Amino acid sequence: MLFFGIEIQDEQLVATLRAHFSQLFQEFRRNADGKPVQYPVAYYEMVYDTIYNSSKTDYWKVGNVGFAAASGRWLIGGHEYTHIDDLTYAALE
Numbered sequence: 001m002l003f004f005g006i007e008i009q010d011e012q013l014v015a016t017l018r019a020h021f022s023q024l025f026q027e028f029r030r031n032a033d034g035k036p037v038q039y040p041v042a043y044y045e046m047v048y049d050t051i052y053n054s055s056k057t058d059y060w061k062v063g064n065v066g067f068a069a070a071s072g073r074w075l076i077g078g079h080e081y082t083h084i085d086d087l088t089y090a091a092l093e
Contacts (some may be wrong), residue, residue: 002046002065006053011061013051018065025074038085039075047074047091 002021005013029037047069054066069072072092076084 002022002050005058006012006050006062006065009057009059009062011059014065020087022068022074026077029077032083034083036085038046044075044087046089061064 002014002017004010011079025039025043028039028043050069051066054063054069057063075088075092
């Protein structure tokens with residue numbers, strides 16, 4: 001649905017799904033209990049595909065979801081401190 005929303009430039013759909021995925025990543029980090037966070041492979045693939053799909057649009061309101069993915073915000077979070085696994089750091093390269 002996210003990639004479809006990006007493709008058709010549905011600002012509301014993309015914003016809703018961006019918030020949903022941000023929450024899923026945050027919950028995953030919170031449930032790591034202080035251990036290094038290593039996401040399922042599907043999470044890393046979704047980040048990559050989000051960056052790729054959003055890079056094909058120049059509509060900035062839809063492209064912002066690509067920034068959330070490319071900036072590492074989904075994978076490493078915002079202001080909270082979490083231990084990040086080497087695989088996650090590698091995905092940011």
